[in-house]
Amino acid sequence: MIVQLKGNVGFPITLDPSVWIFDDRKVEFDQAFNPTGGENVENNENDLEQASERWNREVYMQQKIKPPVNKSLSKAERKKALESTYVMSIKPFLANAEVKDNASNAILLTEQGDQTVTIEQLENGYFLFAVEGKPLKEDGPLYFYFGDGSNKDTPIRGVKQITIE
Template structure:
């Protein structure tokens, strides 16, 4: 259930999509492809309050050990159990620091290898959860392009991304 980023990168990394469910960078399928807007105004205000408190806590915690874990609200827990989530791939590519000369990447999947342009890959999203459950069949992740061009037929079963 892991995905490796390797090849001509400064820092090869291993991704564990099962922990992304708690990542703030995740996006819902509806947000990405159906254009539904963020939650209602009330929920947006609650989110701002939570982020403000979290920021205050993190600033304060620079002087305290160990850090306090953020607890999830009931609404967040319910959302995690029922939504379908995608994760942008760009932050992980940025962290691995591919060689600037690299123009192609190979996606190693259960169904063979797929070659893809690195610009397209950096704007891609990885589906890692359907209705709150990790992808076990054809998983651990599916690749979708941001423009939705492969929405009906994503690249599935990705095990490794090799920058060539």
């Protein structure tokens, strides 16, 4: 259930998607591709608050300070975490691995064969790691979705390794 990120990077790293369920940077699947949700005022205020939190996290990441992970969760938040479908951006992990400036592509190794995506597509994309709060055991450990949602119905399934070229 681990995924190696290696190749044209300063530091090869190993990702463990099974622990991402506890990571504050995870995003609900539906919100990743439809961030506005409903049109009522409550949702808009919530979206503004979430955007503010994402901005603060991005600022922290730019300063090489890791965002808070594993904050204590309320009972309702724990229940929601164990029932929702989540994706995670690979961008913070790419920053930690220090992708070299001359890198142009990433090869996603799957059982069905290698899939090549650009570094930009990888940075802006999402990895699905949990469906209804459970890790992907079949066709897992990760599914890759482009950030624009163009492959929302046909993700790259079974990503087992990421090699930066």
